[in-house]
Amino acid sequence: MSLTCQSKLKNTTEDLSMKEVSTDTNSLAHTTLRPLFEPILWFMKPYEIGTTLTDNIKEHNVGAYNEQYIKDNHLSNTGIEVCSNIIKCNAERTDRGLHPTQKPVALMEYLIGISTIEGQTVLDPFCGCGTTLVAAKNLGRNYIGIEKEREYYDIITQRLL
Secondary structure (H helix, E strand, C coil): CEEEEECCCCCCEEEEECCCCCCCCCCHHHHCCCCCCCCCCCCCCCCCCCCCHHHHHHHHCCCCCCHHHHHHHCCCCCCCCCCCCCCCCCCCHHHCCCCCCCCCHHHHHHHHHHHCCCCCEEEECCCCCCHHHHHHHHCCCEEEECCCCHHHHHHHHHHCC
């Protein structure tokens, strides 16, 4: 099968080849669509008007990335070296079953580690089962969590003991 597309950036036509792969129709996993990745949204305080990223780093000791943490704890293990924005992280047995959208503690430790330093505060406005708070605690960060469901609040409390 071949797919032709018109590039909007250049006045050229490019051919994209697609390989047809047969799937086992008896397997439900092969007949349903499912995502192969989950996007991570990254928020931070904006800089004050008239300041720079460098000023922010000088004032707060972090403001871009904690470069040393990245060097010491790089999790990207995709085999696709050019995709530095893809983080692959294996989940432990304890990283499943507490919440429908539970993330691995190792992933949250990596994200917190590259964006903060010890003693800073991490906010999770939608805690779920508290994985972000557990990761922050493991790394010596302060943490603030918000969760509206009592069931998950109780799980968070137990995980942070």
